Amino acid sequence: MIVKSKTKPLLLHQLEALLNRIPDNHSKRRYIEEDYAKQRAGYKGEKSLEYHLSYLPEKDYYIFHDLRLSAGKHYFQIDILILTPFFISILEVKNISGSLYFNPVFTQLVRTIEDTEEGFPDPVKQVKRQAYHLKSWIEEQRFPVPPIEPLVVIGNERSVIKFHPRDKINPQLVIPSSEIPYKINYFINKYKTEAYSTRQLKKLITKLEISHTPLLTEILQRYQISPAELKQGVQCQKCFSFPMIRMHGRWICSACKHLSKDGHIQSLQDYSLLIDQSISNAQAKEYLGIESRDTVKRLLQSVSGKKEGVRRGTKYALDFFIDKPSSLH
Structure with missing residues (x-):
């Protein structure tokens, strides 16, 4: 098996x-x-x-x-x-x-x-x-x-x-x-x-x-690329343009007007793969392009089951790609 x-x-x-x-x-x-x-x-x-x-x-x-x-x-x-x-x-x-x-x-x-x-x-x-x-x-x-x-x-x-x-x-x-x-x-x-x-x-x-210990390569270091060179924001999954804008609890694409409720998930997955497997509220605000600290907090809590630190030092775990053991026992 x-x-x-x-x-x-x-x-x-x-x-x-x-x-x-x-x-x-x-x-x-x-x-x-x-x-x-x-x-x-x-x-x-x-x-x-x-x-x-x-x-x-x-x-x-x-x-x-x-x-x-x-x-x-x-x-x-x-x-x-x-x-x-x-x-x-x-x-x-x-x-x-x-x-x-x-x-x-x-x-x-x-x-x-x-x-x-x-x-x-x-x-x-x-x-x-x-x-x-x-x-x-x-x-x-x-x-x-x-x-x-x-x-x-x-x-x-x-x-x-x-x-x-x-x-x-x-x-x-x-x-x-x-x-x-x-x-x-x-x-x-x-x-x-x-x-x-x-x-x-x-x-x-x-x-x-x-x-088993999965390997997460430091991919930016491998190619000598800095985080500042990456496109920021939420990508539209319909026309693939950057960035989508957060309005009334949804993401809207400024190019094709496509609407999404969870467009931030793919962006946070990209962040975990390229930059870090945890993120603070301030980092997420800048990366996702959101002004409201409370909005960012809700979005991070919806995708992260773990966090560490207190107040402004809080970081949310982005463990999208952690292998889960099988349930054969």
Whole structure:
């Protein structure tokens, strides 16, 4: 069963918000658009794997997408983790097109497309490192360590996968997405000893859920953009112009006259993705373009379940994109 489903990555949300808020003629826009296209393609590639994963019997497998765990000073992220009582398999998904050659000498992936070669870090080395970190993490949580089977999955079904004739390792670890059910079935036949009782398995599932720490990139710092360069105010969701004006309890677009009761929600989501995950009344007044402190207070209270501080130091939490644990227990 799916414990942690595949959702749109936070970085993709952030890039969309950033493209929405920077001017069309901004000097960094082209680079952001290129990064957005790559992230979107990767997300689509991972989503396409859901079809192949659906062939695994729900009662026998617990599947986590985009699991990010602490490894001491650093974090490691697993694209897909498949947990069973007998073994764990972790899948590193690569949605790369072209002819893909796994070079075992230089531990490098070489992609050839339209007679142009391009080098990528070795995903096999990457997934093996993730397996090592996962083993250490499980030991730290005082659970038995089952066999861990790392796999690199090529999500683009048109890609051609190539290996050196003498390479005996990579062909066992790199598979096209269509091979997922068969490879997992192979592991089922390979491992017959239970590593976890039903009780231990449930405890480990819970521990994995609560230990997941989503990454919120400091996106403005990444592209060296200041908050002052962003478009302020509430955007019209019909004609996409800025800003809408607050009148008589509603937002009205000065360009197309579209009316909205909750236009501020999208704007506050953008704020949480780009600037900060909490906001004060004064900051919201300036950002949303509202004069009334009481109006802003009501709007913030309607979208925020948490606040800290007192009086003018009060800040409201904007936790729109915090992952919620599943309710399978």
